[in-house]
Amino acid sequence: MTVTVLLVDDHAVVRAGLRALLDSQPDIEVIAEAGTGEEAVDAVTDCRPRLVTMDLALGSGIDGVEAIRRIRQLDRDLPVLVFTTYDTDADVVRAIDAGAIGYLLKDSTPQEIFAAVRGAAAGQSVLSPPVASRLLQQMQRPEEALTPREAELLTLLAKGMTNKELGKALFISEATVKTHLAHIYSKLGVDTRAAAVSVALRRQGIR
Amino acid sequence: MTVTVLLVDDHAVVRAGLRALLDSQPDIEVIAEAGTGEEAVDAVTDCRPRLVTMDLALGSGIDGVEAIRRIRQLDRDLPVLVFTTYDTDADVVRAIDAGAIGYLLKDSTPQEIFAAVRGAAAGQSVLSPPVASRLLQQMQRPEEALTPREAELLTLLAKGMTNKELGKALFISEATVKTHLAHIYSKLGVDTRAAAVSVALRRQGIR
């Protein structure tokens, strides 16, 4: 039985590339494309694909993670395979959390992509090797995992805010900000806010 | 006369996409692909294309800018069109400097891509609108341009170094470091090192 696929990516080039690659396989057929999350949700109801490939960075509208969440609400049995450029800790976790069945990087070889599509359509979890090792590494070092509150603070810190501004933004006292920061520093292995910003931006990807 | 094209990109998907798009045009023909800068240089001598599309972020080996430089050394009349994901100030300037005839973003529409390929093959400079506006903006605000020394310091600052460390690294006194920082802050429109790091990393792109 052929795997019918919906491609979601805001880059026409990437959609054309995936379509060309996948359509070259006799058992895979691209039946629809979407350039935004909203289009993707509509296409799922209209075209009933057996698999969705999803870019996380969609130019406008809802982002890939939110799109995954909505698609999973529509059809809990429809596997969504993330196909994106960067593998950052946060993105992988958020995507899996939203219900993605796999996480594939765009620099994968055609062979890896075919295998991932067939596997995901069959309900198997698929992770690109770099992603897999990253996930395992993170699970093996839970002491380095930031708490939600710390991550929130780090995000704002990465904008260059001062302790005072952080306190106001998060509705906590400056003292609490400093406590959180101390924890973040120790987890990230740094001892200045500038170094923390550097690590944060490199880890979590930019823009 | 048909435009023969060499595609350079480390992502098989992107190559397939560009090939699919370009080959759909009667006057454009993709005659070769390369996944690394080294392969690209070889392909130029072997295949004699009339245009090269170049990704700047090539996984391994020489980067796109260096590849452009070497290709231009081989054939000064062969136009190289940058086709990449991110438009950072530094990348654009470096690519143009290396001899690129145009700078196209991967989220361009197929129509824009066709026009750019035809234009570049005819020797015309082509810039994606966001890139163009960025360049103009930078030229219109020379007061925001950092001096080489300031840029050097900013790079190290973005690693999270303290003033003392910066001084030792650059063989200057801490007082001088603070002077440079003050200039950088005023040019970037910030007033803390953390914010400067944030701006620097976002501007100059990561990894």
Added chain:
DNA sequence: CGGCAGATCATCCGAACGGTGGATCCGCGA
């Protein structure tokens, strides 16, 4: 030659920061 921009160094001061050591409250799981 004169001026201007860049790089260098210096001093002063108040504000911000980072480290340390505590404290309370809550929810969850052993």
Added chain:
DNA sequence: TCGCGGATCCACCGTTCGGATGATCTGCCG
């Protein structure tokens, strides 16, 4: 039920940072 981790708060203290100001030296361009 007891403990533990997460989140919140506080005080103290030395260090670092940022702003203001001024100075010298170099090289370049008109």
